[in-house]
Amino acid sequence: MASVRSAVSVNITPPVATPASREAQSPLVMRMTVAKVNFFYGPKQVLFDISLNIASNKVTSLIGPSGCGKSTLLRILNRMHETVSSSRVEGDILIDNQNIFAQDVTALRRRVGMVFQRPNPFPKSIFENVAYGLRINGTKGSLSEAVEKSLRHAALWDEVKDQLHKSAYELSGGQQQRLCIARALAVEPEVLLLDEPCSALDPISTAKIEELLVQLKDLCTIAIVTHNMQQAARVSDFTAFLLTGQLIEFSPTPQLFTTPSDARTEAYITGRFG
């Protein structure tokens, strides 16, 4: 896999799980830092003392069995957890060394975009879907140029360029999901979070999106939650394995899948549970 080549030389030691690039040719830049995060839904603790770094212009994947807290962790990164009123976070999360909880939430979400499990286009035209983020942020300049650029980045332009004013619901599921990616890319986020983006898609659409993710690394930093270990192995540079709310192992992807350092990681990737 082309995507994992650059990360092989990086050495990571859990549980601090900071990919330190001692001998790497191009030193890794950390885009986001999660430091000692505990998370609660009401009285129930969902995440326990999670610390990890998300490297700039790399793909970081979060894997683990259902209910391990991987989606929750992802949603905290752009504060989507705040839509649930009983939730509570302890610990620090930084983006470019700024605390995400100290900034305006709408500004943060512009910097950290998100794509969801099921395609969720708005009941608007294809064009308006992509332009939405630009419109609400009052972006100046040519909307149509920006829309075309985003659709090209999402590898959707050629399929929709003649039907930009059709309803987004006329697209197939895979196209809708790429539209959602284009919509997120339009506001030029620094980080793109994807929450099991292929779980509702067929294998061909999935392959297209995986291919797309690898290309998007030049544009932004990517964090992806997936229940599909092959997918994590194919697209990501770093992989974090979570189990019952704890970060068990965080390593460069090839290392995690070939020589896992924790017995639980090995049990999971060899299919003994989950």
Next chain:
Amino acid sequence: MNNRLRYRKLLSHFMLTMTGLCAFVAVAVLFFILGYLVYHGGTSVSWDFFTKLPAPVGETGGGMANAIVGSAKLLLLACLLGVPIGFFGAIYLAEFSGSTTAFIVRYAADLLNGVPSIVIGIFAYSLVVLPFKHFSALAGGFALGLMMIPITLRSTEEFLRAVPRSMREGAMALGASKWKTIASVVVPAAYRGILTAVLLAFARVAGETAPLLFTAFGNRFWSPGWTQPIASLPVMIFTYAIAPYDDWHRQAWAAGLVLLGLILIINIVARVILSRGVAVPRT
């Protein structure tokens, strides 16, 4: 065994016939009323009916132009009061309120919906007519508007709630504020349903008589402005139907036909809007 089977088949046929018959009666009532109205009032629905004032007592002819315009004015006032309150109240209910508040408001709205319309009339009478010492279009519109609030509120809320959460999250993840999300994604996604809700509420109060009897009162002439007693189709039907003149009875039938026609058209329009594809796919 064979007998048992025969009995069951017989029972099945009997029940099927019964339920079918009941369904038929339910539908037939509408067409019976419609046919009856056409039979009695059809001949009196003429150009004059729509353009002329009521004829003086003792003379035949004349129309109900003032009542048609009056109904339109009353319904306009009712919409001005009922639609914004119902709509924004529904937004609060669906998007902001906690479960306890929502329960109380919803329950109160259902109760308000069940308040007999004559009681609404008395309420409007004491609140608007008495202080102004005058029957008026305002009082009538107020009474009808009160009736529109709970209908608009409850159905708008249902349609807002039907918009999937994932769509709200999609907008918020792009940096939209809560208000922006509601205004630019949730309401547009639910607008067909909301429009239907408003039309059905409108159709519902268009035929109300009791709240108008001692608020708008009625008028045999044009009613300029908003502070004079004003004629309306339902009250006109009431007055004409209990009058001792055959010609008035015919006109009452005609007014009934026009009113029912109006309500049917609104209903059909509402259905068409709703069926032209629900904007949001159910997941």
